[in-house]
Amino acid sequence: MRVILQRVSHASVSVDKNIISTIEKGLLVLLGIEEEDTQEDIHWLCRKIANMRIFSDENKAMNLSVKDIEGEILVVSQFTLYASTKKGNRPSFIKSAKPNTAIPLYNDFIKELDAHLDTPVRTGEFGADMQVSLLNDGPVTIIIDSKNRE
Template sequence: MKAVIQRVSQASVTIAGNKVANISNGLLVLLGIVAEDTQEDIVWLSKKIANLRIFEDEAGVMNTSLITSEGDAIVVSQFTLYASTKKGNRPSYIKAAKPDIAIPLYEAFVGQLETDLGKSVQTGEFGADMKVELINDGPVTIIIDSKNKE
């Protein structure tokens, strides 16, 4: 599992003209999934994101997590995170998990993040043409791959 985590002061997801997710302060998480991902990847990545200390404390130091900052989160499926650009100019997405594998893993990740945060997490819609808007706060953008946890 690969996640691009962006600290935002505002983020939203719109599908076919309808805003389906909207937060102020928090994290926008773009999530890529491969067929080899497991429950272990879900738990590890969710805990890492929930506890990542990238919010400023009273002293202006990035020392606070999403949990302690009481921010919100949006998780958006993003199969293009596993694009291969080694050959030619057209990316290959062969590494990305097919929907029959990816959807249950995506839903399990969202559920695990809700458990870790102790609140509901907003989402886009798997496979939909989404318009994602955000104001990246900082900017702070972190990329985490569950296969590189050691």
């Protein structure tokens, strides 16, 4: 699994010009799933995301997690995170999980992340043509891959 975490002042996701989810201060999580992903990837990533200290404390140092600030999380599925650009100019998405694999893992990821927080996780709509709006705070943007674990 691969995620892009963006610390946001607010974020929302729309489908067909209708806002379906919105959050205030917290994290926008763009989630990519590949065929080889497992429950272990979910457990590791959810713990990492919930406890990632990327919010400022009273001294303006990044020492607080989304849990510490009682922030919100918006998760948006994004198969394009596994784009291969090795050949030509048209990306290949062959590494992205097919819906029959990705949807159950996406749902499990949301449930697991939700269990780590005091506020419910908000979501996009899997497979939909979504428009995501955000105000990146910092900006702070972090890429995490459950296979590399860097």
